[in-house]
Amino acid sequence: MTDLLGPAVSPATVAEAEAAQEELRARVELVSGLRGWPVTVAGLDVSYEAGSSRVAAAAVLIDVATLATRESAVVTGTASFPYVPGLLGFREVPILLEALAKLTDRPDVLVCDGYGIAHPRRFGLACHLGVVTGLPSFGVAKTAFTATFEAPETERGQWSPLLDGAETLGRAVRTQSDVKPVFVSVGHRVTLDEATDLTLALSPHYRLPEPTRRADALSRAALRPAGQDARRVSPPGG
DNA sequence: GCGACAG
DNA sequence: ATCTTGTCGC
Numbered sequence: 171m172t173d174l175l176g177p178a179v180s181p182a183t184v185a186e187a188e189a190a191q192e193e194l195r196a197r198v199e200l201v202s203g204l205r206g207w208p209v210t211v212a213g214l215d216v217s218y219e220a221g222s223s224r225v226a227a228a229a230v231l232i233d234v235a236t237l238a239t240r241e242s243a244v245v246t247g248t249a250s251f252p253y254v255p256g257l258l259g260f261r262e263v264p265i266l267l268e269a270l271a272k273l274t275d276r277p278d279v280l281v282c283d284g285y286g287i288a289h290p291r292r293f294g295l296a297c298h299l300g301v302v303t304g305l306p307s308f309g310v311a312k313t314a315f316t317a318t319f320e321a322p323e324t325e326r327g328q329w330s331p332l333l334d335g336a337e338t339l340g341r342a343v344r345t346q347s348d349v350k351p352v353f354v355s356v357g358h359r360v361t362l363d364e365a366t367d368l369t370l371a372l373s374p375h376y377r378l379p380e381p382t383r384r385a386d387a388l389s390r391a392a393l394r395p396a397g398q399d400a401r402r403v404s405p406p407g408g
Numbered sequence: 409g410c411g412a413c414a415g
Numbered sequence: 416a417t418c419t420t421g422t423c424g425c
Contacts, residue, residue, distance in 0.1 A: 216415075218416045225416095253416075255413040262415075284414045294414070315414050353414085 180250065180260075187257045191293040197301045198293065203359030204279065204306050208234050211372065212270065212277035213381020214299070216262045217389040223249045227262070228389035229269040231277055232381050234371065239384060243272030244392045255315075256290045259298030266299060279360060280307035281372065281381045286357035286365075288317050288332050288339035300358020307357030308365035310379055314353065324348050327370060341366055345373035352377060 181187035213230045230242040245268045251260040262284075270280075286296030286309040296309030317332035319342045326347045332340035332355065340355030343366055354369050356362050372379035378386075 216416085218415080220417055253415065255415090258415055289414080309414085311414050313414065 187260050191291045195293040198297045199359050202361045208278035210277050211279050211281055211381050213281045213385040214266050215283045215382050215385035215389050217393050219393050225249045226389040226392035227265040227269040228385040229273055230381055230384040231273055237380050243269050244388050245269045259295045263298050280305050281379055282309040283382045285309045285311050286355040288355035290316055296357025306359040308360045309355050309357055310369055311353040322351055343369055346377050349377050
């Protein structure tokens with residue numbers, strides 16, 4: 171089928187992808203589109219198979235107040251774009267959209283595994299997904315990327331700014347006391363304060379927010395043959 | 409020029 | 416991301 175949207179959706183080269191990001195960044199809205207505290211949030215994540223291009227994407231819809239899982243969807247497919255730092259969106263957005271489409275209810279906000287605005291061209295995965303879906307979104311990354319930061323105080327809830335010179339791109343947030351911080355940045359139609367508060371509300375027990383934790387587990391399990399979940403098969407030596 | 413580099 | 420054994424701790 172003809173790709174009517176061109177490079178903005180499926181770039182053929184790194185140069186085209188970077189150019190597309192420069193175009194798409196103009197569509198990011200740095201104001202809140204939330205109507206008060208959200209009722210539901212969808213956590214998203216993608217898992218990869220070792221020596222192949224097979225991937226699995228999961229979307230888990232969670233009730234923010236109770237953290238109960240309302241519904242979840244998982245889909246397997248093939249990665250159509252290589253991993254290139256700064257271009258993660260082109261690799262994961264397509265299959266994540268498929269997983270999102272399988273959800274019955276529309277989430278109030280998306281939580282992504284990676285960065286939003288704290289990106290070389292200010293258009294990380296969370297911005298990409300937000301712009302394409304029109305939904306509020308933000309990212310929670312596990313490791314540092316482009317910005318500089320000082321370690322936040324060690325108590326849960328403490329944070330320090332992610333900086334690029336004088337520009338604030340996000341926050342290093344301590345979701346658990348004495349545990350490495352996570353990196354929160356805005357994606358689309360969400361403020362940094364909202365993203366920070368949500369990250370903390372969604373991470374009562376572990377370092378990572380429940381939505382992305384559950385999406386990670388689901389996508390990972392989807393790559394395993396049926397019947398081998400949480401069980402060891404063909405142990406070395408018989 | 410060289411290294412580092414979300415997932 | 417994934418490859419990997421044991422180990423310390425709640």
